Amino acid sequence: MALVPIILSGGAGARLWPLSREAAPKPFLPLPADGADGDTLLARTFLRAVALPDVAGIVTVTNRDYYFQTRDAYAGAGVALPPQIAYLLEPFARNTGPAVALGALYADAIFGPDAMLLILPADHLICDRAAFAAAAMRAATLAREGWLTTFGIAPTGPETGYGYLELGEALAVADSFRARRFIEKPPLADATRYAADPRYAWNSGMFCFTAAAVLSAFERHAADLLDAVRAVWEPLRGHLQETMLEIDPALFASVPNESFDVAVMEKAAEVAVVRAAFDWSDVGSWQAISDLVTRDAEGNRGQGERVAIATRDTYVYAQDRVVATVGVDGLFIVDTPDAVLVAHRDQLQRVKEVVGELKARGNEAYRVHRTVMRPWGAFTVLQEGPGFKIKRIEVKPGAALSLQAHKHRSEHWVVVQGEARVTNGDRVYPIRVNESTFIPVGNRHRLENPGAEPLLLIEVQCGEYVGEDDIVRFDDRYGRQTTA
Numbered sequence: 001m002a003l004v005p006i007i008l009s010g011g012a013g014a015r016l017w018p019l020s021r022e023a024a025p026k027p028f029l030p031l032p033a034d035g036a037d038g039d040t041l042l043a044r045t046f047l048r049a050v051a052l053p054d055v056a057g058i059v060t061v062t063n064r065d066y067y068f069q070t071r072d073a074y075a076g077a078g079v080a081l082p083p084q085i086a087y088l089l090e091p092f093a094r095n096t097g098p099a100v101a102l103g104a105l106y107a108d109a110i111f112g113p114d115a116m117l118l119i120l121p122a123d124h125l126i127c128d129r130a131a132f133a134a135a136a137m138r139a140a141t142l143a144r145e146g147w148l149t150t151f152g153i154a155p156t157g158p159e160t161g162y163g164y165l166e167l168g169e170a171l172a173v174a175d176s177f178r179a180r181r182f183i184e185k186p187p188l189a190d191a192t193r194y195a196a197d198p199r200y201a202w203n204s205g206m207f208c209f210t211a212a213a214v215l216s217a218f219e220r221h222a223a224d225l226l227d228a229v230r231a232v233w234e235p236l237r238g239h240l241q242e243t244m245l246e247i248d249p250a251l252f253a254s255v256p257n258e259s260f261d262v263a264v265m266e267k268a269a270e271v272a273v274v275r276a277a278f279d280w281s282d283v284g285s286w287q288a289i290s291d292l293v294t295r296d297a298e299g300n301r302g303q304g305e306r307v308a309i310a311t312r313d314t315y316v317y318a319q320d321r322v323v324a325t326v327g328v329d330g331l332f333i334v335d336t337p338d339a340v341l342v343a344h345r346d347q348l349q350r351v352k353e354v355v356g357e358l359k360a361r362g363n364e365a366y367r368v369h370r371t372v373m374r375p376w377g378a379f380t381v382l383q384e385g386p387g388f389k390i391k392r393i394e395v396k397p398g399a400a401l402s403l404q405a406h407k408h409r410s411e412h413w414v415v416v417q418g419e420a421r422v423t424n425g426d427r428v429y430p431i432r433v434n435e436s437t438f439i440p441v442g443n444r445h446r447l448e449n450p451g452a453e454p455l456l457l458i459e460v461q462c463g464e465y466v467g468e469d470d471i472v473r474f475d476d477r478y479g480r481q482t483t484a
């Protein structure tokens with residue numbers, strides 16, 4: 001029986017602002033080195049999945065804006081890719097219900113109704129791969145018998161940010177139970193009681209079932225959702241040989257926004273729970289991030305260059321600058337190039353309110369970092385003011401920006417590493433280290449890196465408007481929409 005992990009990758013990770021942004025959410029964040037080897041959550045999820053026995057393929061459901069980051073993360077994982085790999089690209093988020101339905105329809109079409117699906121959120125941290133694999137095999141045994149299986153985690157404390165599962169009678173498979181009840185995020189008093197009672201477990205949001213079983217459950221309990229997803233799926237059926245399937249935004253807009261738990265699992269009778277024996281975290285707060293780092297004698301933790309004087313129980317994330325604390329207690333300080341968070345440890349769940357306030361103000365710090373990833377590389381905004389913007393641009397070997405033009409700005413390029421091939425109007429020419437070129441307003445232009453090393457250049461934009469949306473694309477090798 002084919003095993004098909006389906007990785008769900010998305011979310012804004014608002015509680016991890018300012019490190020997590022809408023354009024670079026939690027799955028793409030590098031974790032603290034002494035807690036998780038410096039890998040991203042997405043890379044670790046992929047490595048856990050690909051290491052399982054009998055993996056026939058891996059399906060990733062993600063936002064189309066994250067496709068290139070996801071593809072690069074898998075390619076850089078240092079392992080052989082499975083025989084079949086596919087990306088189902090949503091135009092915007094519609095929760096886990098539609099994502100699971102899409103993955104199940106794809107797996108049913110490619111691998112057949114008996115395909116064993118393992119649903120894995122991309123933002124979970126599980127360090128013990130052997131224990132994870134053992135739990136997955138127990139879940140697959142139950143799934144072969146027709147169960148919709150979920151993974152329960154033994155609580156390590158009264159966590160109010162997680163949902164809980166109440167376990168019913170034991171099943172024949174070791175450490176597995178019929179699910180008696182799903183419990184939404186409880187108040188502290190109830191969470192304290194659940195944490196002390198072995199009949200309760202955290203709801204991990206990981207699942208295992210056959211494609212046929214979950215599609216049948218959708219038909220019984222969420223038929224409207226499944227019908228809407230099938231309407232989205234139908235135009236894709238003629239493109240199953242492609243690895244990247246992009247969903248029509250107009251069709252997807254009619255799909256209900258509903259979690260898989262609410263749509264199916266809480267209503268179904270044939271739900272089993274495998275009680276897992278591995279440590280697990282959804283890394284959903286700065287407290288969870290700090291727990292990955294060793295504390296000193298004063299209870300302080302952090303990353304980067306820090307100075308702590310008369311400081312206790314404080315976490316500091318210092319990205320590019322020295323961060324010094326004097327006479328503070330119980331603070332979380334996160335310093336990034338364009339935003340700083342200072343929060344008391346008792347108020348960390350309110351960090352997401354900052355994101356909402358920035359969005360309401362139209363401040364781009366909720367959405368992007370100063371360094372922005374692109375399929376061809378990345379750019380960093382070094383300085384910006386009225387009528388100008390200065391960028392550091394890095395282009396990967398063999399990569400190229402789109403053939404484009406700008407209506408409101410000119411650009412000056414200076415190469416500091418590598419060699420560029422420049423299209424500027426009707427001319428195509430190289431520029432090398434310590435050489436420059438000028439792109440007039442309205443000129444069609446393209447920047448390419450024909451070399452074997454990264455191309456670095458400094459770009460100075462001048463004009464009445466220097467926003468990223470001042471772009472007309474004529475040709476793009478990465479399939480991004482052209483406007484002329």
